[in-house]
Amino acid sequence: MARKIGRRGGNIVTIHDVARHVGVSPMTVSRVINGEKNVREETRAKVMASVEELRYSPNLAARSLATQDSARIGLLYSNPSVAFLSEFLLGILSESSQSGAQLLIESCEGPEGATVALEKMKAAGCDGVILSPPLSDSSRVAKILKEMNLPFVGVAMARPDPTVSCVTIDDLKAASAMTRRLIELGHTRIGFIKGHPNAYASQIRYEGFEAAMKKAGLEIDQSFVGQGYFTYRSGFDAAERLLSHKTRPTAIFASNDDMAAGAVAAAHRLGLEVPDQVTVVGFDDTAMASSVWPELTTVRQPISDMAGLSVRLLLDQIKAHRSGRSFEAVREVRDFSLIERQSSANVAGPDYAPAKRASDS
Amino acid sequence: MARKIGRRGGNIVTIHDVARHVGVSPMTVSRVINGEKNVREETRAKVMASVEELRYSPNLAARSLATQDSARIGLLYSNPSVAFLSEFLLGILSESSQSGAQLLIESCEGPEGATVALEKMKAAGCDGVILSPPLSDSSRVAKILKEMNLPFVGVAMARPDPTVSCVTIDDLKAASAMTRRLIELGHTRIGFIKGHPNAYASQIRYEGFEAAMKKAGLEIDQSFVGQGYFTYRSGFDAAERLLSHKTRPTAIFASNDDMAAGAVAAAHRLGLEVPDQVTVVGFDDTAMASSVWPELTTVRQPISDMAGLSVRLLLDQIKAHRSGRSFEAVREVRDFSLIERQSSANVAGPDYAPAKRASDS
DNA sequence: CTGAAAGCGCTTACAG
DNA sequence: CTGAAAGCGCTTACAG
Numbered sequence: 001m002a003r004k005i006g007r008r009g010g011n012i013v014t015i016h017d018v019a020r021h022v023g024v025s026p027m028t029v030s031r032v033i034n035g036e037k038n039v040r041e042e043t044r045a046k047v048m049a050s051v052e053e054l055r056y057s058p059n060l061a062a063r064s065l066a067t068q069d070s071a072r073i074g075l076l077y078s079n080p081s082v083a084f085l086s087e088f089l090l091g092i093l094s095e096s097s098q099s100g101a102q103l104l105i106e107s108c109e110g111p112e113g114a115t116v117a118l119e120k121m122k123a124a125g126c127d128g129v130i131l132s133p134p135l136s137d138s139s140r141v142a143k144i145l146k147e148m149n150l151p152f153v154g155v156a157m158a159r160p161d162p163t164v165s166c167v168t169i170d171d172l173k174a175a176s177a178m179t180r181r182l183i184e185l186g187h188t189r190i191g192f193i194k195g196h197p198n199a200y201a202s203q204i205r206y207e208g209f210e211a212a213m214k215k216a217g218l219e220i221d222q223s224f225v226g227q228g229y230f231t232y233r234s235g236f237d238a239a240e241r242l243l244s245h246k247t248r249p250t251a252i253f254a255s256n257d258d259m260a261a262g263a264v265a266a267a268h269r270l271g272l273e274v275p276d277q278v279t280v281v282g283f284d285d286t287a288m289a290s291s292v293w294p295e296l297t298t299v300r301q302p303i304s305d306m307a308g309l310s311v312r313l314l315l316d317q318i319k320a321h322r323s324g325r326s327f328e329a330v331r332e333v334r335d336f337s338l339i340e341r342q343s344s345a346n347v348a349g350p351d352y353a354p355a356k357r358a359s360d361s
Numbered sequence: 362m363a364r365k366i367g368r369r370g371g372n373i374v375t376i377h378d379v380a381r382h383v384g385v386s387p388m389t390v391s392r393v394i395n396g397e398k399n400v401r402e403e404t405r406a407k408v409m410a411s412v413e414e415l416r417y418s419p420n421l422a423a424r425s426l427a428t429q430d431s432a433r434i435g436l437l438y439s440n441p442s443v444a445f446l447s448e449f450l451l452g453i454l455s456e457s458s459q460s461g462a463q464l465l466i467e468s469c470e471g472p473e474g475a476t477v478a479l480e481k482m483k484a485a486g487c488d489g490v491i492l493s494p495p496l497s498d499s500s501r502v503a504k505i506l507k508e509m510n511l512p513f514v515g516v517a518m519a520r521p522d523p524t525v526s527c528v529t530i531d532d533l534k535a536a537s538a539m540t541r542r543l544i545e546l547g548h549t550r551i552g553f554i555k556g557h558p559n560a561y562a563s564q565i566r567y568e569g570f571e572a573a574m575k576k577a578g579l580e581i582d583q584s585f586v587g588q589g590y591f592t593y594r595s596g597f598d599a600a601e602r603l604l605s606h607k608t609r610p611t612a613i614f615a616s617n618d619d620m621a622a623g624a625v626a627a628a629h630r631l632g633l634e635v636p637d638q639v640t641v642v643g644f645d646d647t648a649m650a651s652s653v654w655p656e657l658t659t660v661r662q663p664i665s666d667m668a669g670l671s672v673r674l675l676l677d678q679i680k681a682h683r684s685g686r687s688f689e690a691v692r693e694v695r696d697f698s699l700i701e702r703q704s705s706a707n708v709a710g711p712d713y714a715p716a717k718r719a720s721d722s
Numbered sequence: 723c724t725g726a727a728a729g730c731g732c733t734t735a736c737a738g
Numbered sequence: 739c740t741g742a743a744a745g746c747g748c749t750t751a752c753a754g
Contacts, residue, residue, distance in 0.1 A: 014731055025741045030733065038739055055486055061431050061461050062731030064422040065746045072418075082648040086447045093451070097458030100422050125416055233654035258652060265653075269629040287443035288652060291619060292626075293594035375747055386725045391749065399723055423747030426730050 013056045021050045033058060064100030071318045072102040073311065074121035076141075077132040078109060080196065080230045081258045083286035084303065088132055088155070091307030099315055111140040122148055128318045130155065130310050134199035136166060151317040151327070153310045156301070158201035165313050165329045167306045171201050174299045174336040175208025175253075178281060181338055182251045183216045186347035187279060191224035191242040191249035193235055193259050202230075205255050205283065224249045228259045235259025239266035243278065250278060250347050257282035257289040260296050264343060275345035285339055294342035301336055309334075374417045382411045394419060425461030432679045433463040434672065435482035437502075438493040439470060441557065441591045442619045444647035445664065449493055449516070452668030460676055472501040483509055488683075489675045491516065491668070495560035497527060512678040512688070514671045517662070519562035521692065526674050528667045528693045532562050535660045535697040536569025536614075539642060542699055543612045544577045547708035548640060552585035552603040552610035554596055554620050566616050566644065585610045589620045596620025600627035604639065611639060611708050618643035618650040621657050625704060636706035646700055655703035662697055670695075 015033075019026040024043060031039050032047040039047075050056070064070045075092055079085045089105075096103050104124055106117040114135065121129060128151040135141050136154030142164055145152045154166040182190055192209050195202030206225075213220050223245055226238030235254050242249055243266060252267075254260035260282030267278045274280055274294055282289055285300035309332060320327040376394075380387040385404060392400050393408040400408075411417070425431045436453055440446045450466075457464050465485055467478040475496065482490060489512040496502050497515030503525055506513045515527040543551055553570050556563030567586075574581050584606055587599030596615050603610055604627060613628075615621035621643030628639045635641055635655055643650055646661035670693060681688040 012731090016731080026732080027741055028739090031740085034733090040739060043739080055484070057433075057463075057486065059426070059431060059731050060463060061422040061425040062746090063733075065420070065426055065748085066731075066733040068733090068746060070420060070422050070746095082652050083444075086451065086648055090447065090450060090454070093454040093458060094464075097454060097464070102418075102421060103455075103458070123416070125418065231654075232652055236654055261652075262654065265626050265629060268626060269632075271630075287447055287648070291443050291593055291622075291649060293592075293597055293623065373747090376749095377747080387748080388725055389723090392724085395749090401723060404723085420747050423730090424749075426732085427747075427749040429730060429749090431730095 012059070013054045014059070015056070018047065018050050018054055018056050021054060022046050060098070060100055069315060069319055070100045070102070071127040071315060072104060072125055073314055073318075074104045074106065074118075074124075074126040074129040075132070076114065076117055076121070076129055076135055077105070077107050078113070078135055079132055081256060081284075081286065081288075083258065083288040084256070084284060085132070087286055087303040088307045091304035092130060092311055094304075095308035095311040099311065101311065101315060108135075111138060111144075114138070114141045115144055118144055118148065118150075122150065126150070128152055128314045128321075130307070130314055132307075133157070133201060134196065137200035151314060151321050153314045153317065155306055155310045156201065156303075158199075158204040160331065162331075163329055165317060165331070167310045167313065167332045167334065169301050169306075169334050169336045171204040172208040172211070174301070175205040175283070176212040177208075177336075177338060178253060178283070178299050179209045179212035180216070181340075182253065182279065182281065182344070183212070183218065185251070185279065185344065187249075187251040188218055188347075189221065189224065189247065189249045189251070190218070191226070191239075191252040192220075193226045193228040193238045193242075193252065193254040193263065195255035195259075196229045197227070199230070202255055209253060221249075228255065230256050230258060232258045232262040232265075235262030236266045237262075239263035239280075240270070243267060243270050243272065248278075251344070252278060252280050254280065254282050257284050257286045257296055257298055260298065260343070261288050261292045264292060264294070264296070275343050279344040279347075281344050289339075289341070297338075297340045297342075297344035299336050300339045302334055306334055373420070374415045376417070376419070379408065379411050379415055379417050382415060383407050421459070421461055430676065430680060431461045431463070432488040432676060433465060433486055434675055434679075435465045435467065435479075435485075435487040435490040436493070437475065437478055437482070437490055437496055438466070438468050439474070439496055440493055442617060442645075442647065442649075444619065444649040445617070445645060446493070448647055448664040449668045452665035453491060453672055455665075456669035456672040460672065462672065462676060469496075472499060472505075475499070475502045476505055479505055479509065479511075483511065487511070488679045489513055491671050491675055493668075494518070494562060495557070498561035512675060512682050514675045514678065516667055516671045517562065517664075519560075519565040523692075524690055526678060526690045526692070528671045528674065528695065530662050530667075530695050530697045532565040533569040533572070535662070536566040536644070537573040538697070538699060539614060539644070539660050540570045540573035541577070542701075543614065543640065543642065543705070544573070544579065546612070546640065546705065548610075548612040549579055549708075550582065550585065550608065550610045550612070551579070552587070552600075552613040553581075554587045554589040554599045554603075554613065554615040554624065556616035556620070557590045558588070560591070563616055570614060582610075589616065591617050591619060593619045593623040593626075596623030597627045598623075600624035600641075601631070604628060604631055604633065609639075612705070613639060613641050615641065615643050618645050618647045618657055618659055621659065621704070622649050622653045625653060625655070625657070636704055640705040640708075642705050650700075650702070658699075658701045658703075658705035660697050661700045663695055667695055 282298040289296040650657040
């Protein structure tokens with residue numbers, strides 16, 4: 001097994017070792033590794049085999065030095081849910097470390113704060129910016145970035161904008177799907193807790209709920225609709241109100257998991273069993289959803305993957321920007337999924353609930 | 362402002378630009394940046410100024426390629442609290458991306474699972490391993506690693522072991538300090554929810570509680586001590602039992618935040634106000650603590666920093682290991698702090714609570 | 723205290 | 739379809 005002793009004495013398998021082992025040039029190995037065409041199938045197979053055998057794995061530092069695609073990217077956030085944010089960050093960090101991008105993280109309050117933060121990023125030499133929701137939907141922030149001539153990508157944008165690259169799910173469909181599921185379970189008096197009014201997704205999710213209710217011929221009792229702010233506390237308060245009506249909803253759909261967790265707590269406080277007496281469902285599938293009890297049925301949004309993909313998109317965009325090429329904005333729509341856990345049940349009670357349709361993985 | 366047009370057209374300030382700007386060699390700039398001695402103070406100042414002016418910032422990829430200290434490190438975890446884990450991961454990821462280390466993440470159940478996971482890591486070419494709690498306290502896992510001749514560092518080790526490098530806090534002191542604080546607030550009937558029995562920290566935290574109670578001349582009512590498993594649900598169940606006694610505790614100290622959040626929910630369920638009728642405090646200061654309502658008073662353990670530091674320690678250790686140097690195990694003890702939020706109050710009620718001593722930052 | 727040379731592991735651009 | 743040369747930005751090891 002070919003090994004090389006580096007200056008520091010480490011022993012690492014390099015592309016040269018593989019090349020020698022196979023009897024080709026390092027260039028060919030590089031081609032195979034990067035999945036380029038123009039390599040004979042036979043050569044490719046031999047190289048692959050050798051890579052396996054020698055346990056070769058490319059040195060990321062060398063690669064990013066050679067490709068010159070190391071970039072500095074900024075992450076601008078302002079999000080009330082820590083759970084959401086940490087999952088988001090996880091995706092960004094793991095992707096940017098893989099692609100050798102340097103990261104600069106700034107938070108901001110409101111669009112004024114955004115201006116300050118973005119100027120700081122520009123000054124620090126950022127080549128592009130990732131926007132977390134609800135910033136990704138802010139046309140003001142987008143305008144600032146365009147004026148600064150900085151590439152950027154929005155994550156979880158709810159308002160389609162053909163001029164801005166983004167990674168998102170279809171919030172409207174997702175909210176509709178969850179609502180339909182509740183209706184399937186026999187619920188007709190369904191409450192809804194809206195998200196923060198400054199987030200466009202809040203509006204879209206409510207519209208999805210509305211649409212599904214309408215389609216099923218169900219009426220929305222406005223006293224069953226509460227305003228929340230994406231925080232646990234706001235979900236608690238809103239749910240407490242909704243559940244205090246003489247005729248109360250049999251299910252509550254909260255626009256995120258933090259609020260759903262708060263709603264469960266409010267139900268418990270009022271002596272109501274979840275899901276036996278009230279079904280509560282959330283949105284996002286953050287750590288919060290599986291940290292509370294009962295664990296929350298929710299809409300899974302692959303936050304971490306979406307964030308990771310946004311880094312790759314931004315890097316492409318930066319490359320194009322650097323070389324003066326024009327760049328077409330792309331809108332990547334990821335699939336959501338319904339995750340059924342213990343906080344939801346048939347209106348007749350959990351014993352009557354049909355088989356689970358999806359599971360936590 | 363000196364700029365260089367790379368092959369790909371990007372424009373980046375390099376060490377050469379700074380050197381030219383100051384009129385020294387790149388070598389000297391490198392020395393200044395790395396804080397080496399053997400540079401005249403005057404030269405150093407000029408270089409620094411130029412670095413500022415040109416906004417130079419070193420290319421991490423080039424550095425880690427040149428220093429050859431890129432390593433592959435494995436992270437082995439098994440932790441029931443998602444909140445804990447994600448903060449832990451954040452620290453690991455951000456540090457390993459800064460130091461250009463490649464990361465391999467594996468989870469495992471029990472020591473048998475550990476063997477499999479560690480062999481996988483070894484096969485994948487890992488140069489060292491980070492252990493999250495409670496694995497960091499497992500002497501079996503330590504033994505396997507030693508037999509494999511793989512450097513490793515434990516995070517949040519509760520059981521001191523002079524042969525193993527680790528980053529930790531003093532769990533005993535921390536639990537005592539929180540207990541003292543509860544006593545200061547006038548509580549005498551204090552309940553305690555233990556952590557998972559497989560975690561050594563569970564035991565130590567309980568000992569800290571015991572010690573402080575004893576010192577204050579207070580008795581521990583064993584019916585006020587519940588067994589938990591670090592999950593929300595277990596905290597909920599345990600608290601429900603503790604609070605159902607005829608004379609109930611006026612404060613509950615849970616061994617982590619997830620359980621404390623569950624305890625708050627249980628109190629609410631029983632119609633008890635927090636903190637008016639029961640004070641509930643946690644441990645760790647994870648996202649959970651500030652995501653629920655009331656927000657939790659807790660012991661802050663700088664998980665993310667500790668995890669980051671563990672990566673640096675491991676990297677040093679790997680370097681030593683590679684060059685055949687011997688390596689002394691180090692035990693880095695970080696400071697904990699008491700974070701007082703809304704879930705705790707004077708036994709006479711929140712209106713009598715003294716001024717806050719610490720705040721969330 | 724300072725610098726010239728060589729090299730880290732990979733890829734680009736070019737030539738065949 | 740394949741390869742030889744040069745270079746990415748930095749640091750090590752050596753010489754002065």
